[in-house]
Amino acid sequence: MLSSKSLKDIIDIDMLQNIQDRLAEITGLAYNIVDFKGNPINNYSNFSKFCKKMRSTTEGMKTCCDANAHAGLEAAIRQKPYIFKCPAGLVDVATPIIVNNNYLGAVFFGQVRTNNDKLVPIKESGYYSKIYKKNPELEKDYQNTVYVDYYKIEAISSLVEIIVNQLIEKSVLDLMQEELNFNNIRFMKEREERVKLENQLKTYELKLLQSQVNYHFIFNILNTIARLALIEDAPKTQEVIYSLSELFRHTLKNIEQKVVFKEELENVIRYLEIQSIRFGKRINYNIDIDEKINKIKIPSMILQCFVENSIIHGLCPKREGGTINIKGYFCENNVIITIKDDGIGISEDKLFLILNKKYKKQFNGIGIYNANEILASYYGNEYTAKIESEVNIGTTVKLKIPLIQ
Incomplete structure (x- = not known):
C-alpha cells in the first residue's frame, strides 16, 4: 500500500537528484533532500563553504538535521513551502513531500542571507558561537554566503513546490499501476472495488498527462531565465521572474x-x-x-x-x-x-x-x-x-x- 512506502520507494531519487542539481546550477542556491527525520537522503548540491564546515562535525551535523526535521514538519503542517532561518541565521526553505496525507520528507534550498528582518531562527543553538571562537575564518565564510532578495526566494519556492508536486503525482501513478497490474486485481473479489480502482487510475492518468505538458513547459522557461541571467543583472530578469510567477500561479491553480x-x-x-x-x-x-x-x-x-x-x-x-x-x-x-x-x-x-x-x-x-x-x-x-x-x-x-x- 502507498501509505506504507518510504520516500525512496515513492520517488525516483536519481531523477530528483538531477532536477536538484539543475535547479542549483540555475538559481545559484544550495539544495538537498531529507527524510521526515531531517536526515539527508541524497547528495548535496551547491552547498556553501560555511555550511559544509558546519556539517563536518558530529555536533554541527546533528544541529542542522534537527533544524531540518523541525522545519520539514512545519512545512507539512502548513502543506506549503516554509521559509525560515536556520540556527546559524541563514535563510532556508522547506518544501514538504506529502503522499496520501503522509509526510515523508522535504526538499530544502537556500543557505542565503536576505532582507527580511522578520524571520527568526527556527531553533536556538549555542554551537555556532562556540565554533566561531575556535575558527575565526567561519565568520568570513558566513559573510561570503549568497545574498538574495526575499521576493526572489518566494518566487523560487513556488517553482520548487510545482516540481515536487508533479513528481509525486507521477510517482504515485506508477505505483498504483504496478499495484493494479501485479497485486490488486488478483485480490479483488467484488466488481465494485475493481471499478473504483480503475476509475481512480483514469483520473491519475489524466492528471499525469497534464503534468507532463506543464513539466516540459517549466524547464523551457528555466532555460530562458538562465540565459538572461548570464547576459544582464537585474531589470529584465526581474520582469521575467514576475511573469513566470504569474504563469505558475495560473498553472498550479487550474491543473487538471x-x-x-x-x-x-x-x-x-x-x-x-x-x-x-x-x-x-x-x-x-x-x-x-x-x-x-x-x-x-x-x-x-x-x-x-x-x-x-x-x-x-x-x-x-x-x-x-x-x-x-x-x-x-x-x-x-x-x-x-x-x-x-x-x-x-x-x-x-x-x-x-x-x-x-x-x-x-x-x-x-x-x-x-x-x-x-x-x-x-x-x-x-x-x-x-x-x-x-x-x-x-x-x-x-x-x-x-x-x-x-
Whole structure:
C-alpha cells in the first residue's frame, strides 16, 4: 500500500537528484533532500563553504538535521513551502513531500542571507558561537554566503513546490499501476472495488498527462531565465521572474480542470512576452480573438502547449525568427482556434511520428501527443488538434472546441 512506502520507494531519487542539481546550477542556491527525520537522503548540491564546515562535525551535523526535521514538519503542517532561518541565521526553505496525507520528507534550498528582518531562527543553538571562537575564518565564510532578495526566494519556492508536486503525482501513478497490474486485481473479489480502482487510475492518468505538458513547459522557461541571467543583472530578469510567477500561479491553480478562455489566453500572452524579451525582434505575435469566445471553457495549458511548440521548434531554429498568429472564431456549434507560424515547418514523415504514441519520446512530440490525449479525454477523438505543416513555409494548428460541453 502507498501509505506504507518510504520516500525512496515513492520517488525516483536519481531523477530528483538531477532536477536538484539543475535547479542549483540555475538559481545559484544550495539544495538537498531529507527524510521526515531531517536526515539527508541524497547528495548535496551547491552547498556553501560555511555550511559544509558546519556539517563536518558530529555536533554541527546533528544541529542542522534537527533544524531540518523541525522545519520539514512545519512545512507539512502548513502543506506549503516554509521559509525560515536556520540556527546559524541563514535563510532556508522547506518544501514538504506529502503522499496520501503522509509526510515523508522535504526538499530544502537556500543557505542565503536576505532582507527580511522578520524571520527568526527556527531553533536556538549555542554551537555556532562556540565554533566561531575556535575558527575565526567561519565568520568570513558566513559573510561570503549568497545574498538574495526575499521576493526572489518566494518566487523560487513556488517553482520548487510545482516540481515536487508533479513528481509525486507521477510517482504515485506508477505505483498504483504496478499495484493494479501485479497485486490488486488478483485480490479483488467484488466488481465494485475493481471499478473504483480503475476509475481512480483514469483520473491519475489524466492528471499525469497534464503534468507532463506543464513539466516540459517549466524547464523551457528555466532555460530562458538562465540565459538572461548570464547576459544582464537585474531589470529584465526581474520582469521575467514576475511573469513566470504569474504563469505558475495560473498553472498550479487550474491543473487538471477547464478554465475560461480569457484566462488561458492571458497566460499565453505572458509566455509570449517572456519569449519576446528573450529573443527580441526575432519573435512577433498577433492575436485576433472574437470577444464572445472569452467566456467558453477549455482544458488548462492546451493553448500554451501548441504556442510553445511553434516558438521552440518552429521559430527558434530560423535565424531571422518569425511571427505567430493566434485566431479564434465561431463555426456552427464549435469554436475554432488556429495557431499559425511561419517557422521552419515539419516534414510529413516527422509529423506522423510525432503524433504516433510509439515514437513520441524519440521525436520530442510528448507535448503535442499529450495535449491531444487531453482533448480526446474531454471531448472525444474527433476534437484532437489538426496540424498542417510545410517545410520552410510554416505550421498551422487547428483546435476545435464544442460550444456545448
